[in-house]
Amino acid sequence: MIIRVNTSRLQSNLEALGRIGRDAAGGITRPSFSLADLEARAWFRARIEEGGLEYREDGAGNQFGRLEGAAGPEANVVMAGSHLDTVPNGGMFDGAAGVVAALECLRTIREEGLRLRLPLEAASFTDEEGNLVGDFLGSRAFTGKLDRGLLERGTTSFGRPLAEILSATPYTIETILSAADRAPAVAAYLELHIEQGPVLETEGISLGLVETINGKHYRWCAFEGESGHSGTVPLELRRDALLGLADFALRATRHVASARYGSFVTIGKALIQPGTFSSIPRRADFSLEFRSSSKESMEALERELLGIAGEVASARRLRFASRLMDRTDPYRIPGRLAGILAAEADRLGYAHMPVTSGAGHDAQILGTVTDAAMIFIPSPDGLSHAPEESLRWEDLEKGANLLLAALLRLAS
Amino acid sequence: MIIRVNTSRLQSNLEALGRIGRDAAGGITRPSFSLADLEARAWFRARIEEGGLEYREDGAGNQFGRLEGAAGPEANVVMAGSHLDTVPNGGMFDGAAGVVAALECLRTIREEGLRLRLPLEAASFTDEEGNLVGDFLGSRAFTGKLDRGLLERGTTSFGRPLAEILSATPYTIETILSAADRAPAVAAYLELHIEQGPVLETEGISLGLVETINGKHYRWCAFEGESGHSGTVPLELRRDALLGLADFALRATRHVASARYGSFVTIGKALIQPGTFSSIPRRADFSLEFRSSSKESMEALERELLGIAGEVASARRLRFASRLMDRTDPYRIPGRLAGILAAEADRLGYAHMPVTSGAGHDAQILGTVTDAAMIFIPSPDGLSHAPEESLRWEDLEKGANLLLAALLRLAS
Structure with a gap:
């Protein structure tokens, strides 16, 4: 049996999110802990709760929507996600596409009434773009890979110390450093993302299965x-x-x-x-x-x-x-996950090709504690980190359906 | 007969001037129309008046100390000068040496009771360093070489429009543009200056007679x-x-x-x-x-x-x-003036050599309306536009005595 995501809901959710943090230059400016980011977080939480998923956030502001599995709350989690923050004057799909697709997969599974063995979580990680103190603050906090000195001494790209920016949030340097202590064990992590380069578009193929993250x-x-x-x-x-x-x-x-x-x-x-x-x-x-x-x-x-x-x-x-x-460090996608993604794409009848990720992603940080893999969809004109960043809905639909199929297989 | 400048007065005047605009980094920061520059202007005016010379300033803030000649007030002026402004964190001799030496020559001539045919003027030109709107504001105003558009639209290196900076002074864009109307005709212009390069020091020669200004x-x-x-x-x-x-x-x-x-x-x-x-x-x-x-x-x-x-x-x-x-434009020193300077240096028994000026000077602007020439003295280590900028007093003394001898000859 093949089940599929609700494409129109996926699309309208991404469009709604794309109105949060819209800047004067026509792009999205939504760095973590900005007012726009706080609005996006509230929006994401509301979507999780409206979808009947269990909401959780950790001390680094990472957000999770959870669908419990038959194996109970202590079982390892199958996770999918990305990030909601953007570079200044960035686009509406880098990160957002992966978060909204993960959410859509869990809602679809819940609506189909499927009871899987392992719990599933849709995740949004804080400050993937590194506007604060280096890339991947959230996923590094989640995996226990943060250096206290960096948090205490690092100056953010806004010229203010991190502690000052945190003072407007429920988080502190201490809560960030302790985020890993309460993180669940992760069975596997999948991330859908726009390619941010020209390869898939040039080849005319909708799905890139990442082999290596540089x-x-x-x-x-x-x-x-x-x-x-x-x-x-x-x-x-x-x-x-x-x-x-x-x-x-x-x-x-x-x-x-x-x-x-x-x-x-x-x-x-x-x-x-x-x-x-x-x-x-x-x-x-x-x-x-x-x-x-x-x-x-x-x-x-x-x-x-x-x-x-x-x-x-x-x-x-x-x-x-x-x-x-x-x-x-570079990350090589484990053969097991690469094999599952390729097999599921074949089963869905979607053309796919292996690609390298030139950009960094939370997946490579998650890869230090679990098996992680990524699905790329084409970036028209190779553009990202710019207001003109875009995607084609039919590519996103294929990517989300592949993500759904892989999550079902990993959690079964 | 050979008369000579008062070396100790020359030195103490330069030292006094070198205390005006001393900045936190140990250099001199005295851009035209800054508080430090206004203080230097008042100091120069007081020295002119104390020396029994006639003080005058024009609409561009150029300052002149005048010694009348036998040919009367309408006769062409023999002028010597330079500038009192500095680059930010510059030194105490670039410009100042030439102004103070010119003043010293006129005071010496007056004290010796010599009555020359032509009037003499010691001049200080505004903003030679181009901190406002391009180099040589004062000498360009004096010679009628200024463009109104530049003054009205140009942004100064302080990020403020020229008109705003002028509002704290008696000068306006109109007075600057009309400075040339009341400027006297100049018979010749001489300028003593530090070399700002390593040639004279390397050659061990105290006096450089400039052939060309680049x-x-x-x-x-x-x-x-x-x-x-x-x-x-x-x-x-x-x-x-x-x-x-x-x-x-x-x-x-x-x-x-x-x-x-x-x-x-x-x-x-x-x-x-x-x-x-x-x-x-x-x-x-x-x-x-x-x-x-x-x-x-x-x-x-x-x-x-x-x-x-x-x-x-x-x-x-x-x-x-x-x-x-x-x-x-480059300026080639007229043979007549070069010949006079070489002959007077020989008569004084000072070794000299021809040099090229890599830096620009007010002399090349004066050179568009009269014959202009320059005397260089060595810059230890070739340094200028820096707190470490210096000169040797014995070189300055020779330069000032040569300037005096040439002025006497030109005005006789």
């Missing part, structure tokens, strides 16, 4: 040289920090594009000092982020990129320094 | 590409504006260092958008400044550098746009 390494770096008057210090005597950054950016990109094809390197942020048109740049601070699919290639990239920075510094008589800001 | 061209430029998620857009599909800037910075520097040896190119300021560590840079705005010694090479540099920017944009599928912010 690891990410983010450093804050600086070249430091010497300033001076732009009209009096000859070019050959300069120690220009901006030229150091320029040299490094080109060499690093060339290296990754050739020797580490398929990996990613990005310099997204740069600050030049003193920063006037007639001063030779004394210092260039910049972000260095790289991503790859295996622990070995992440380690090699770190070594190689820092080596290139050292060569640039030495050739240009600059000093180079850097410090680690955040790092997530 | 021209300067300052543009505000931008490469624009496309943003996207740093984990999902493959390197080969990116249109990364920061990599465009990096490529341009290296190619432009390499070009000038080889094909235009002796010229200067500097990218001192850069702003990356959206500017988060996980976004591909969509836009890189940056300053492009180049300097050279002839009109021909300035024109060639403009053509060549914009050509390189176009090549980078096309190779990297970016858009490039730029607009001119400020430009000053």
Whole structure:
């Protein structure tokens, strides 16, 4: 027997959620613990309760809607979820699609009157986007992977300490750190998400079964040289920090594009000092982020990129320094889950293909304590983290039906 | 007969001036029309009057101390001067040395009871450093080279419109624009200044006779590409504006260092958008400044550098746009003045050498209406625009004595 989600309810729920946090620039600005996020949380809780599911939240503000199983309340949970928070001026589907699809699956199962062996939970994790202190605050709290120092000393992207932002919520640094203590054991975690890249659309296939979630390494770096008057210090005597950054950016990109094809390197942020048109740049601070699919290639990239920075510094008589800001290990989807997803997609008659996730997801954090897997649906034009982010309802429908089929199988 | 300046008065005046506008970082912060600058202006006026010279200021806030000549008040003026304003966190000699030396020369001439044919003036020009709306506001006003639009629309480096800054002074945009109407005709202009570069110190020579003041061209430029998620857009599909800037910075520097040896190119300021560590840079705005010694090479540099920017944009599928912010033509010191300075230095027994001025100076603006020349004294370690900026008193003494001798000859 094949049961299917209620597509129109799935769609109208996502549309309703897409009206919460709508910003002046036409996107969604809904960082965790903002007013818009608090409204989205209340909306999600109401949908859970209206669907006859049991509502729970933990000390990190992660929200869960639960459908009890025959094995009783102590049994391991089969969980599906994602996140409701967004980047500033982001879109209405990144995260939201996975949360609403998980909710829809549990409501469908309950309405069909199916009694499964294991309990099911639809989850929404706090601050996946890392607007506060590093990515994945909620899923890291849930899995006990948080560092107290980061919470206490880290400055959020809003320039305020985390404790100050929490003061408007029921949560504190202590409740966040203790969230893992009361977390249920998880039998498996599934996450539906938009691809955020162009592969599925280019291939014309609605479902991507993620094989690997790339690891990410983010450093804050600086070249430091010497300033001076732009009209009096000859070019050959300069120690220009901006030229150091320029040299490094080109060499690093060339290296990754050739020797580490398929990996990613990005310099997204740069600050030049003193920063006037007639001063030779004394210092260039910049972000260095790289991503790859295996622990070995992440380690090699770190070594190689820092080596290139050292060569640039030495050739240009600059000093180079850097410090680690955040790092997530790559995650390889366990064969068991990958097999179940592929078999269920085949049974539903849906074309699918293996994909790599370049972006990070809560699934890789859940993967440190259980088997985790992801279903991708196409992102038109590869767009995400932008107001134009979108999806096609027919792709979402297929993804939600596959999620439903896999949950049924895992919880049976 | 050789007369000489009063070295101890010259030194104590410079030291007194160096206490006005001393900032927390140990430098001098005395931009025009700041409280510190108003204090320096009052100090200079008091020194002029105490020296028995006639004080005058014009509608641009340029200050003059005058010693009348035998030819009467309508005769062309022989002028010496520089500026009292500084860059933020600058030093105590850039500009100040030339103003105080000019004052000292006129006081010495008056005290010696010499009656010269032409009137002499010691001048201090407003905002040579361009903290308001482009370099040389005062000397451009004096010579009638100002554009009303720039004054009305230009935003100062303090982020406030010029009119707002002027509201705390006796000056307005109208008085600045009319300063030239009442300016006296100038027979010649001499300016003593620290070198701001390492040449004289390296050569061990106290006096540099400037042959050429480099021209300067300052543009505000931008490469624009496309943003996207740093984990999902493959390197080969990116249109990364920061990599465009990096490529341009290296190619432009390499070009000038080889094909235009002796010229200067500097990218001192850069702003990356959206500017988060996980976004591909969509836009890189940056300053492009180049300097050279002839009109021909300035024109060639403009053509060549914009050509390189176009090549980078096309190779990297970016858009490039730029607009001119400020430009000053190179100035070649007239042979007559260069000859007088060399002859007087020889007569005084001072070693001297020809030098090029990489930095811009009021002299090149005065040079559009009269013959102008400059005397450089060494900058220890080549430093300027920094708290560590310095000079050796014995070099200053030689420079001031040469300035005095040349003024006597020009005004006789």
